[in-house]
Amino acid sequence: MTTDASSPTLRVDRLGVQLGGQVILHDVSFVVDVHTTMAVIGASGCGKTTLLRxxxxxxxxAHGEVKLGARRVDLLAPNRRGIVYLNQEPLLFPHLDLFENIAFGLRLRRLPERQVRERVAEMLVQLELDGMERRHAHALSGGQRQRAAFGRALVVEPALLLLDEPFSNLDPDTRTSMQDLFKQLARRRGITALLVTHDLKESMRMGDSFAMMRGGRVHAYADRKAFCADPASGVEREAAFWQAFTSGDAQVSGCDARTADS
Known part of the structure; x- marks a missing residue:
């Protein structure tokens, strides 16, 4: 597990972004506590990816501050911030095998070979990819490639992990498996992360704290209860739908649940 010193609190203060004269982010402010994941939910085009970038x-x-602990990282070059960005595509190096893909960041940091091998071997076990280390990307399934990209991000022990809907291209079962794996590794390794998603269930499954994003503005909730209670979050509508469906009072895709067993 990483320490508080290597995984500090993220603090975003009045962050504003303009692109082509258009305001994309409007004075965004929020805090992500150390060793927790904040899930920011919002529709396409609301500014989620711009926020992470x-x-x-x-x-x-255009203005504002980004801090990790006491350090203002918005004044630093991207490679000096201690931040790793994981997006929808695994983006593995096709000429490298699985082991070397995961080891890539460690080799950039010039770690001793013994440490590289130990840390990659441990990560392969945690990702349930041990025994596949000599396979190349073309020989891996979509879920395995995403696990490899996830491992490459985690093995360098970033101060902050940014997740841009990283599992959205996976089938539902694999997506759920990856979400569960993330939660396991987040607890085990003390990850501090910011996830953006349009998927309510994904936000509830992966998040420790929650925020809603609309039109370039972010509203952070005090706790899970406040998020669930806000009609804008959609949690109550989702719960009411499934309650009605399981009780036989709802229709899905034209299939009347009340007559499904007849």
Whole structure:
């Protein structure tokens, strides 16, 4: 598990982004506590990816601050922030095998070979990919490739992990498996993460704290109860639907649940 010193609290303060004269982020402020995951839910086009790119240093904000602990990382180059960005595509190196893909960041940091092998071997076991280390990307399933990308991000022990709907391209069962794996590793390794998603169930499954994003503005909730109680979150509508469906009072895709067993 990483320490508080290597995985500090994320604090975003009045962050604003303009692209082509258009305001994309409006004075965004929130805090992600150490060793927790904040899930930010919002529709396509609301600014979720822009938010992550600004925090990672992949675009320059018009104003505002991004801090990890006491350090202002928005003043640093992207490669000096201690942040890893994981997006929808695994983006594995096709010429490297699984072991070397996961080891890539460690080799950039010039760690001793023994440490590289130990840390990659441990990660392969945690990802349930041990025994596949010499396979290349084309010989891995979509879920295995995403696990490999996830392992490559975690093995360098980033101060902050940014998750841009990383499991959205997977089938439902594999997506659920990856969400569960993330929660296991997040607890085990003390991960501090910011997830953006349009999927309510994914946000509830992966998040420790929650925020809603609309039109470039972020509203952070005090706790899970407040998120669930807000009609805008959609939690109550989702729960009411499934309650009605299981009691036989709802229809799905034209199939009347009341007559499904007849």
């Amino acid at each position: 600004a925090i990672a240093g992949l675009l320059t904000p």
